[in-house]
Amino acid sequence: MAPPRPMSFARLMNTRPVAVALYLAIMGVIVWGSYVGAQNMGYNWQWYQVPKYLFTFTEDGFQFGEIMVGLKTSVVLSVSAFVLAVVIGLVVALLRLSGLVVGSAVAVGFLELIRNIPLLVLLYLFYYVLGPIFGLDRWAASILTLAVFHGALVSEIFRAAINAVPQGQWEAAASIGMSRAQAYRWIILPQSVRFMLPPLTGEMVHLIKSSAIVSVIAVAELTTVGRNIISETFMSFEIWFTVAAVYLVVTLILSIGVSRLEKRFATNQ
Known part of the structure; x- marks a missing residue:
């Protein structure tokens, strides 16, 4: 019986324990570097003070803090933009695949x-140029911008x-x-879902992170709330670390949820 082959370096690095350890090591270096830098600045x-910006208990009971309210706005903004995207x-994909010269x-x-x-x-362009023409407020301009930008990628x-999807399915x-529309509805699109899920997950995560850019037009989402808190308290390190952690938790939950959906979909094939 031949002895087992030693595990290659690439395979070793892809194992879950090593990946987790590497991630924790990188995060540790980042946190340590930030701490040392802040100490050198006399920070x-x-x-x-951070917990009160996440949640508080008042006479009226449990209340979400400013950061959680900003997170809710970010989630609503991102979901709305993603659905439209x-x-x-x-529509753009079907036009490109339609075979029509004008559509393509x-x-x-x-x-x-x-x-x-x-x-x-x-x-x-959406807020300062098209906004006054079509009466778009900050919220509508933000959703349309994210939807159009990510719609092109989607x-x-x-x-x-x-x-x-194999050509034989069309045949x-x-x-x-079946007409072409019926083939899309009943045959092609259902089978293409398993190919779409992984990249769509990545695009949703990308969109959530991109939503921070709407802070430049003062939409009260998570990043804007973080900037407002910093301007009042000067707690730059604490607030930005907290905001980054909130984004990380949201994207991880999304990734885990879709991974389970992928497994369930693969099981049902």
Whole structure:
């Protein structure tokens, strides 16, 4: 019986214990570096004040703090923008795959335009240029900006997932008399979901992090709330670490939830 082959370095690094240890080591270095830098600046740590910005207990009972209220706004903003981005992405992907010259040209033009405009510039265009014309407030401009920007990226995810479905499925749908629309609805799109889920998860996480940019037009989301608290208390390190931790928790919960959904979907195949 041959002796077991030694584990390669790449395989060892991909094991869960090593990955967790490496992550904790990196986070430890970041925290230690920040602490040393703050000490050299003579910074006065005030971590004891942070909990009141997360939650408080008053005469009326439990109350969410400013950071949690900002988180709620960020989540609502991100979910609204993502739903609209999925709709935009699906429409653009179907136009590009339609085989129509006009449809493909419109889809490609939209993609090239949006992908080559920085997100911050796009936000300014929606709020300062299109806002006064169409009566868009800060909230509507923020949702539309995120939805259009990420809709262009989502459309490529949809296109790749649809193209990943074997060509034989199209032929089978045509052989039983299905129209193209019926084939999409009943055959192609359901089968493409398993190809869409992983990249869509990444795009949702990307969108949640991108939502912080709307703080430049004073939308009261998590980053804006953090900046306001810092301007009042000068607790830069404590608040930004807390805000970063809140973003991390939200994205981790999302990733874990979708991973379980992927496993359940794969089991049902």
